[in-house]
Amino acid sequence: MxxxxxxxxxxxxxxxxxxxxxxxxxxxxxxxxxxxxxxxxxxxxxxxxxxxxxxxxxxxxxxxxxxxxxAKKQMIRGLTSISFSDELVQQGFEIDLNVDKIEEILNPRIADILEIPHDQSIVCVRRIRIANNEPIAYQSSFVDSRILSLNQAKKIYENKSFYKTLKEYRIVPTWVNENYSVREVNDNRIAKLMNITKNTNTFFVKRIAFNECDEIIEYAETYFNKAWYSVTVNIKV
The missing domain is CATH 1.10.10.10 (Winged helix-like DNA-binding domain superfamily/Winged helix DNA-binding domain)
Structure with a gap:
């Protein structure tokens, strides 16, 4: 039966x-x-x-x-690579990058994170990450302009990769610290670039990248479209 x-x-x-x-x-x-x-x-x-x-x-x-x-196929972070692009490629995604803006700014909050003086200029690279022809993330990277100049940062237009651009100038991150939370996108412009509606919840990732001497070389903030992104963590007991 x-x-x-x-x-x-x-x-x-x-x-x-x-x-x-x-x-x-x-x-x-x-x-x-x-x-x-x-x-x-x-x-x-x-x-x-x-x-x-x-x-x-x-x-x-x-x-x-x-x-x-x-649901669309998600990009699953295994937290095995510093490079977001590398993980996407490994999972079979066709990737691209659209630069939103590259600018030199003064920002006390970011300066504190980078551990530099408030009057020290910061190079900011803002871009939209594309996977399979759809926007999946909006990233903003901040670097001390004494490490990476504004003109050097513009090499990203050619390289289509922020970390490849850093490497070209012998700036090599060896480890990163990432903080994950949920945050609404309340900026109309960013929401439009991500092809989502304003106030949509996203995965918000704050990243600090360090070199082999444990010196901070980059701080980044990223909004990930939750329909495209998840994180898997393996814990061995």
């Missing part, structure tokens, strides 16, 4: 099978609650339970007032 499968689980499994078979592709819209209610002769609660499981397991994403869509 076979076991009776719960309706919500059947709905969930059917959608997973459609995704795995390729019939539903990343970005495709999943049948609505009303359609699934009629198709499986179930209640709204049952359909929502299936959707909640699918969302929690990363198969779909819900957009309020629009619908439920198959």
């Amino acid at each position: 076979g076991y009776k499968v719960a309706k919500y689980f059947q709905i969930k499994q059917d959608i997973i099978n459609l995704i795995k078979s390729g019939e539903l592709k990343p970005g495709d819209k999943v049948d609505s609650e009303s359609v699934l209610k009629k198709k499986y002769n179930v209640s709204t609660i049952t359909v929502r339970k299936a959707f909640n499981d699918l969302i929690n397991e990363g198969y779909v994403v819900g957009v309020q007032g629009v619908g439920t869509f198959v």
Whole structure:
């Protein structure tokens, strides 16, 4: 005698099978609650339970007032490389970078993080990270202008890589400290560049990079689109 499968689980499994078979592709819209209610002769609660499981397991994403869509492939940080670009390439993404602006600034808060005087100018490189032709992150890197000049920083237009540009001038980070949190993008301009709506929650990463002498060479702030980004940490006991 076979076991009776719960309706919500059947709905969930059917959608997973459609995704795995390729019939539903990343970005495709999943049948609505009303359609699934009629198709499986179930209640709204049952359909929502299936959707909640699918969302929690990363198969779909819900957009309020629009619908439920198959999730895009995420970039999963294994925290194994200093270079974000290297990890993307290793996972099979086609990457690119659009420079937003390169400027020289004075900023007491950033100066304190870099451990330099408040009147020391800082070179700021702001860029949009692209994966598979879609914007996935907005990054701002800050470097003491005595380490990297404004003109030297502009080499990023050619290199399409911040760390490759640093390396060209013999600035080599050997380890980094990263802090992860959730933060809304409340800047209309940045939100537009990331192709998200203002006040959307993102993964916000603060990074301090050090050289082999444990001297700070860069401070960076990055907004990662949560639909594209996750972090995996392995802990060996």
